[in-house]
Amino acid sequence: MIRLVIHAPTPEALERGRRNLANLLKAEPDAQVELVANAGAVVAALKNPHEFDSHLRLCRNSLVANDLQAPENIAVVAAAVLHIAQRQHDGWAYLRA
Numbered sequence: 001m002i003r004l005v006i007h008a009p010t011p012e013a014l015e016r017g018r019r020n021l022a023n024l025l026k027a028e029p030d031a032q033v034e035l036v037a038n039a040g041a042v043v044a045a046l047k048n049p050h051e052f053d054s055h056l057r058l059c060r061n062s063l064v065a066n067d068l069q070a071p072e073n074i075a076v077v078a079a080a081v082l083h084i085a086q087r088q089h090d091g092w093a094y095l096r097a
Contacts, residue, residue: 007038017041021055035056036057039062
């Protein structure tokens with residue numbers, strides 16, 4: 001089974017990551033995929049909800065730095081860098097959007 005973590009640190013990367021996510025799930029519906037947003041991508045994600053936000057993981061550090069809160073339907077991770085490192089340690093592939 002494909003397990004992929006897509007990293008999006010900018011608004012532009014978030015858009016690419018969302019397209020990557022959609023394309024992967026179209027080709028491999030059973031894939032496990034997470035789109036991890038930090039830095040500027042967090043603000044963009046909250047301003048522009050998306051149909052695949054159930055796969056989105058927002059960095060708590062970036063939320064705090066921007067004085068923002070995530071809606072209940074979007075998962076938050078303690079730190080993007082830690083979450084990505086843990087996923088890679090667990091065998092997930094990494095893609096920088």
